[in-house]
Amino acid sequence: MTEGEGSRLTIDDEIIARARIHARDVLADADFELDLSALEWTVSTRAKRRAGACRWHADRETATVILARRAYDRYDWPEFAGIVRHELVHAWEFRRFGESGHGPRFRERAAELDAPRHCRSFTEPRYVLRCLAADCDWTAQRHRASKPVRSPDGYRCGNCGAAYEVEHAASGRTWTTASEFGGAKAALGDEW
Known part of the structure; x- marks a missing residue:
């Protein structure tokens, strides 16, 4: 195996790297306490409706941010970065309260991070x-x-x-x- 073979970065690696960097930058500039080491990141190749999701693992006190590859392909970076910020708010709510939704608490924090409450559809409906x-x-x-x-x-x-x-x-x-x-x-x- 030559140097670099087997270690080539994929589009999913790019998505996660950009999302992590963006999350770090956003949290450094905001009055928003969220331990990034308690976040896991993954990419969904199947998602057709949700650009992102956040799953809470209470037993490990860890949140997994799931980002949709199709959304990354169709949105420009500023719009996709908004999805990352949206999921960061969910992760914060899970870590702090053990639950998350799109209610008043979410809306207040989302506004602080300039995160959208909803994203536009990135696939045509059936x-x-x-x-x-x-x-x-x-x-x-x-x-x-x-x-x-x-x-x-x-x-x-x-x-x-x-x-x-x-x-x-x-x-x-x-x-x-x-x-x-x-x-x-x-x-x-x-x-x-």
Whole structure:
């Protein structure tokens, strides 16, 4: 093996290195106590909806920050760095309180770090839910065939409470019942 073989850096190594450097710089400039040695970093190659996540391991008092490679590929660095700061707030909450969410405490700390509360989607949804009421413009996006996608007749619009339809984004086929979902899936076959 020649020098450097077997030790080549991957895109995941780059993501983690940049995230760690950014975290160190952010925390050095902020009144924000978080022990970076209590953080683990990893990259998800499968994530399609969440640009980042933070998992708490209470038994080890360690937080794992998970960053999505697809988000890194699609966002510019300033936007991706915002995701790193967002996950740092979660890590801080876990370390300090044993729990984390997006409530007032999170929002206050996120504002201090200029971290977004939510990130924009970096993948196209497979399904779009759309209210059927004429005076409501509610929509929601889904990336997997969850119960509200498979059985929309059992759920209601998140805004006005009316019925909604589901659209298979790639084909444009729509349905409002579980049986229509089955029919659309069967009709699309391999294109599903």
